[in-house]
Amino acid sequence: MAFMNVFHNGYKTLALVALIISLHSGQFVTGKEIQCSYHFGLTRTDARKASCMQNAFEDNLCWLTGCTLDGQTVGSRGWNTLLFDDCTRGGVGPPTDGIEGQQYFRRSDEVEVEGSKTKGWWTCPFSTPVNKQTITCHLC
Incomplete structure (x- = not known):
């Protein structure tokens, strides 16, 4: 026994x-899909993770391997493939194309992008279709 x-x-x-x-x-x-419709940006403490926000109040820490743009994993494409066009520095100067985003904040009719190679912040209008792109994350 x-x-x-x-x-x-x-x-x-x-x-x-x-x-x-x-x-x-x-x-x-969590298995929950989060659309980074307010903000997306790499974290300064861990290059494998990103901040993904649907609104101004809730920040989600997500693994880059779980974030997609146009059906492709952000980490596999390389972050610098997120490009914005027709951007100005606060509405000053001629529009510039090919701004590589380091992070973005989406507003009502434009997206504010911090450039990775062209340092500083850029304002890019949603009237240019490519500027409407939004990253979605799953592993948060």
Whole structure:
């Protein structure tokens, strides 16, 4: 009979370990799709993660491998492939194309982009279709 109790306790331990693993992994992957319709930008502390915000109040820390743009993973494309056109520095000067975004904030009729190569902030109108692109993240 004692021999049977050893197996019975072993199953309890195995079930407990499986429960702990499944609950623990749920903390990291919500499975919820978040559209970065307000803000997207790489974090300064971990190059593998990004800030993704749907609104001005809730910031989500997401793995880049779970973020997509036009169906492609942002991390595999390279962040610098996010380009914006017809941009000015606060409405001053001639419009510039090919601004590589480091982060963006979407407003009602424009997107504010921090350039990665062309340092500083740019204002890019939504009237230019490419400027309407939005990143979506899943692993937050």
